[in-house]
Amino acid sequence: MQGEPVLEVRHLNSYYQENASIFGRKGPRRQILHDVSFSIGRGEIVGLVGESGCGKTTLSRTILGIVKDYDGEIIHHSQRPQMVFQDPFSSLNPARTIGWILEEPLRASGIRDKAARKAAVADMLRRIGLDESYAGRRPSELSGGQRQRISIASAVITHPKLILADEPVSALDVTIQAQILRLLVELQRDYDLSYLFISHDLNVVYQLCSRVMVMKEGVIVEENTVEALFDHPQHPYTRQLLAASL
Amino acid sequence: MKKLIHNPFLLIGGCISGVMTALILVGYVWTPYSATAMEGSKFDSPSLVHLLGTDSYGRDIFSRVLSGAGTSFWIALCVVAIGCAAGILIGSLCGYYGGPADLILTRVCDSITAFPSILLALVIVSVVGGGAVNVVIALGILFIPSFARIVRGEFTRCRDLNYIRSARLMGVSDARIMFCHILPNTLPVLLPAITIGFNNAILSEASMSFLGLGIQPPNASLGSMLSDSQIYLKSAPWYAMSVGGTMVLLILGFSLLSEGLQRQARQN
Numbered sequence: 001m002q003g004e005p006v007l008e009v010r011h012l013n014s015y016y017q018e019n020a021s022i023f024g025r026k027g028p029r030r031q032i033l034h035d036v037s038f039s040i041g042r043g044e045i046v047g048l049v050g051e052s053g054c055g056k057t058t059l060s061r062t063i064l065g066i067v068k069d070y071d072g073e074i075i076h077h078s079q080r081p082q083m084v085f086q087d088p089f090s091s092l093n094p095a096r097t098i099g100w101i102l103e104e105p106l107r108a109s110g111i112r113d114k115a116a117r118k119a120a121v122a123d124m125l126r127r128i129g130l131d132e133s134y135a136g137r138r139p140s141e142l143s144g145g146q147r148q149r150i151s152i153a154s155a156v157i158t159h160p161k162l163i164l165a166d167e168p169v170s171a172l173d174v175t176i177q178a179q180i181l182r183l184l185v186e187l188q189r190d191y192d193l194s195y196l197f198i199s200h201d202l203n204v205v206y207q208l209c210s211r212v213m214v215m216k217e218g219v220i221v222e223e224n225t226v227e228a229l230f231d232h233p234q235h236p237y238t239r240q241l242l243a244a245s246l
Numbered sequence: 247m248k249k250l251i252h253n254p255f256l257l258i259g260g261c262i263s264g265v266m267t268a269l270i271l272v273g274y275v276w277t278p279y280s281a282t283a284m285e286g287s288k289f290d291s292p293s294l295v296h297l298l299g300t301d302s303y304g305r306d307i308f309s310r311v312l313s314g315a316g317t318s319f320w321i322a323l324c325v326v327a328i329g330c331a332a333g334i335l336i337g338s339l340c341g342y343y344g345g346p347a348d349l350i351l352t353r354v355c356d357s358i359t360a361f362p363s364i365l366l367a368l369v370i371v372s373v374v375g376g377g378a379v380n381v382v383i384a385l386g387i388l389f390i391p392s393f394a395r396i397v398r399g400e401f402t403r404c405r406d407l408n409y410i411r412s413a414r415l416m417g418v419s420d421a422r423i424m425f426c427h428i429l430p431n432t433l434p435v436l437l438p439a440i441t442i443g444f445n446n447a448i449l450s451e452a453s454m455s456f457l458g459l460g461i462q463p464p465n466a467s468l469g470s471m472l473s474d475s476q477i478y479l480k481s482a483p484w485y486a487m488s489v490g491g492t493m494v495l496l497i498l499g500f501s502l503l504s505e506g507l508q509r510q511a512r513q514n
Contacts, residue, residue, distance in 0.1 A: 064415060066411065080415065080417070082412070082415060082416070083411070083412055085408040085411075085412070087408065090407050090408045090409065091344055091409050091412065091414075092409055092410040093409045093427055093430075093431070094431065094432045095426075095430035095433070098431065101409075104413065104416065104418065105416045107418075108413075108416040108417045108418045109416070109417070151412075154410070154412070158416070
């Protein structure tokens with residue numbers, strides 16, 4: 001870890017309550033995360049890998065406060081983190097224009113000046129490689145890659161310190177993936193962002209992250225810098241993942 | 247324009263309902279004769295003097311149809327406005343928050359829908375009395391469940407989508423999420439429901455006036471005129487035909503419009 005932390009998680013256990021039946025009886029309460037501890041430094045890109053269903057998404061949702069049934073400590077050292085979702089088709093409101101969608105985070109953070117909001121949106125559109133005319137379009141007119149650019153922009157536009165990205169490139173094809181990853185790196189540098197980058201794709205993690213955590217069945221089994229982890233995996237599960245990705 | 251030609255329902259429905267609405271609006275400020283004055287002799291057949299003839303009191307049927315359709319039109323508008331506004335409010339709160347209140351309100355709506363609505367409206371009106379305002383209130387309340395159910399369904403569908411989740415993460419207030427983020431997404435199903443609801447309201451008002459519980463004579467309403475005219479079906483067939491025809495055109499126009507809107511929504 002470098003610099004002061006933006007997020008610290010200590011001894012986090014998170015639970016999932018199975019659906020109550022129609023008779024009001026509750027299902028079993030399952031533990032998803034087991035004693036998870038880590039921290040993310042300022043400007044750091046941390047990868048979280050593991051197979052689907054291992055608890056990666058639950059971890060991000062617990063950090064964001066969507067999952068409320070947990071114990072342990074989650075300490076945010078900055079304003080609330082923002083989220084980039086996997087599916088670029090459900091992450092933008094289909095009934096609104098791109099301009100409105102990008103303005104909304106600014107409105108929510110209390111920027112009343114309409115001209116200032118418009119200027120920030122135009123700025124951001126240029127920053128993510130789309131021209132200003134996109135402000136008047138609707139999400140249905142955009143490709144998957146363009147939509148993902150917009151959802152990244154709407155997360156970044158209020159200048160948060162931490163972005164949680166849950167498989168942000170998994171739904172895109174390989175050339176678009178590379179463009180989005182480049183955009184994420186550029187934004188990280190320009191705005192001094194930190195990412196918690198969740199992925200099942202080790203190649204993507206290798207390109208982007210400086211540090212990696214490997215999760216298995218709700219437990220972080222290994223954590224190391226990306227080079228060390230790829231060159232000398234300690235845990236058998238990490239070796240298995242690496243072997244599978246080659 | 248191109249889209250309109252590809253969607254004949256929207257085009258034809260828009261034309262018919264547009265012409266009918268225009269005629270009705272004209273009827274509010276000007277009719278050839280007074281709708282309640284006895285101007286001619288009884289049962290004049292249609293002529294240039296009386297376009298649709300005269301009725302049993304010698305009143306001009308064209309003027310009465312205009313004013314009657316006007317009455318039905320604004321009653322239906324008010325009914326839909328009440329039903330839609332309350333339905334949106336109840337449906338969005340239920341759909342967004344869920345919980346026991348949702349369960350109870352949904353069941354209440356279901357039980358209202360389980361009764362034939364015209365019967366319930368008749369009960370309400372016979373208790374509180376006839377007249378336009380009471381008809382509007384009775385029908386308005388009965389129209390709430392159909393809108394509430396549609397809005398609730400859309401809200402439960404949208405509430406856990408990622409764009410709503412991220413709005414919550416940004417700290418957008420619940421009220422703003424409901425009415426600025428989710429509500430615009432319900433428009434493709436809400437608009438056709440409003441036009442269908444409008445048709446149903448016209449029919450319900452006509453049924454009530456037909457049964458003598460709605461608009462009271464001498465004021466004209468399509469329902470009461472239809473009930474008047476049935477006795478003279480043989481001697482003055484133009485009476486029943488012009489009233490019935492107006493109702494058919496009014497409802498046909500708005501049904502086609504609703505069908506057109508639904509097709510439009512499906513295309514987008």
